Amino acid sequence: MGKLVSADDSNPDYWIELGKLSMQLADYGTAYDAYQRAHELDRGNADVLAVMTQLALRSGNLEIADDNAKQLELLAPNNPAVSLTKGYIALRRGNYEEANRQVAAFATVAPYDSSGKVLQARILMSQNQPKAAVDLLEGQVKQQPSDATSLKALSGIYELLDRWGDSARTLQAYLTWRPEDQQARVNLVEAALRSGQVDAAAAVTLKAVQKDDVDQVLAPWISFGKQEIVADRLFEYARGADYGRRIAIARFLATTAQPERVIALTEGAAATPVRPDNVIPNALYGEAIARSGRTAEGMDRLNRVIEVDGANREALRARALLRSAAGLHQKAIEDAQKMVTLDPDSANARLLLARIYDAGGDADGARRTLWDAFHDIGEDQVIYDALKAVVARTEGADGVGRLSKEYYDKRLQQLARSFS
Numbered sequence: 001m002g003k004l005v006s007a008d009d010s011n012p013d014y015w016i017e018l019g020k021l022s023m024q025l026a027d028y029g030t031a032y033d034a035y036q037r038a039h040e041l042d043r044g045n046a047d048v049l050a051v052m053t054q055l056a057l058r059s060g061n062l063e064i065a066d067d068n069a070k071q072l073e074l075l076a077p078n079n080p081a082v083s084l085t086k087g088y089i090a091l092r093r094g095n096y097e098e099a100n101r102q103v104a105a106f107a108t109v110a111p112y113d114s115s116g117k118v119l120q121a122r123i124l125m126s127q128n129q130p131k132a133a134v135d136l137l138e139g140q141v142k143q144q145p146s147d148a149t150s151l152k153a154l155s156g157i158y159e160l161l162d163r164w165g166d167s168a169r170t171l172q173a174y175l176t177w178r179p180e181d182q183q184a185r186v187n188l189v190e191a192a193l194r195s196g197q198v199d200a201a202a203a204v205t206l207k208a209v210q211k212d213d214v215d216q217v218l219a220p221w222i223s224f225g226k227q228e229i230v231a232d233r234l235f236e237y238a239r240g241a242d243y244g245r246r247i248a249i250a251r252f253l254a255t256t257a258q259p260e261r262v263i264a265l266t267e268g269a270a271a272t273p274v275r276p277d278n279v280i281p282n283a284l285y286g287e288a289i290a291r292s293g294r295t296a297e298g299m300d301r302l303n304r305v306i307e308v309d310g311a312n313r314e315a316l317r318a319r320a321l322l323r324s325a326a327g328l329h330q331k332a333i334e335d336a337q338k339m340v341t342l343d344p345d346s347a348n349a350r351l352l353l354a355r356i357y358d359a360g361g362d363a364d365g366a367r368r369t370l371w372d373a374f375h376d377i378g379e380d381q382v383i384y385d386a387l388k389a390v391v392a393r394t395e396g397a398d399g400v401g402r403l404s405k406e407y408y409d410k411r412l413q414q415l416a417r418s419f420s
Helices: 002-007 012-024 028-041 046-058 062-075 080-092 096-109 115-126 130-143 148-160 164-177 182-194 198-208 214-223 227-239 243-253 259-266 276-291 295-308 313-325 329-342 347-359 363-377 381-417
Strands: none
Touching (some): 002 012, 012 028, 012 046, 028 046, 080 096, 115 148, 148 182, 148 381, 182 198, 214 227, 259 276, 313 347
16 A cells, blocks of 8 residues: 555545555554545545544544544534544543533434443543443443443553453453454453463463564563563473564563573574674573673673664663672663663663662662653553552652552543543
8 A cells, every 4th residue: 555655646545545554553643644645635525534533532632633623523514523522622621511512412423333432431530430430331341242442441441440350351352352452462461460360361471472562462471570470381482483573582581580591592593793683682692691600701792782782772771680780780770771761661661770779779769760750651550569669668658648649640641531
């Protein structure tokens, strides 16, 4: 489709098809651009403008969503996207009366579309009525078990309420109808781990690593420190996997206590001299041999990786941990701070920096790092868990209560902003 629109960019139908494909790939920025081009070529197509309206809403751009909805209302005043968009905009502005009015308007033009139920549940949550929101969506999916939109929204509410078992159950049902949703599978693994369903989490993980983004699906195991539970089975799978998945699993196994597995998976690709095309296996291999007792050789390999690629996160992470273990905390902090600079939205980089501060006896630095992460990254559960432990030690139950309230409010705001 990309080649087709390059060859002929004047056909709106081609852009529409490109937009559809991009949406299926969850590439919403490209999808919006494609539909916008189709709209420029055919301004009378209300369906295109309706999709643009919802994509703008999904991205959180209220001004563009509002403007698109107003244009759409002129073309097709009864298009459901008009009232739905107005409802979400009213919700995000805290005008619950107007939001409910738009829910009713939406129901008159699209009585069988569950998007109105989801919006209504968002309104109830924002008005501190979680039971009513849950009952509404539970009733909807009971009547229509294949309603993936309501199932996904319900799982998000359960997560907000820390009802992780219910969230896992709902995500499992959702994935029956939307098996292509990789992020939902990651969320399922986390929910299963948080609710103590370790075997279920392992079963989902072992299937997912064969087709999903390996780093994403394995991240919850690292967050909860439960890597060893699935390490044996992942190692056996990785030995016969393609290069990319083998290296990704080696990256995961680097967080376990068995560096020999990482060596087995990377030594063939960790050739010298270190070059831009082999820095990742060399970084993993260098860390592994250092942990297996060949410290000087491993550090030398990591240093060579960083000489070739100063932004290599694997090598910086490994060198920071090894330096900290050797008591070189200030040098380790410099590596970890560089990781945060390279990827300020990475919870793992922030947690690593806090951990090194703590190891060096700088409790204030660790606490400050976690607070900065909590405010900068937003609604990250792992950051919250780490900060809560610190606050419990330093401020007691009152401090934990204040932190928990702030975290709940952040997540509730995120939920209210979520269109899907």
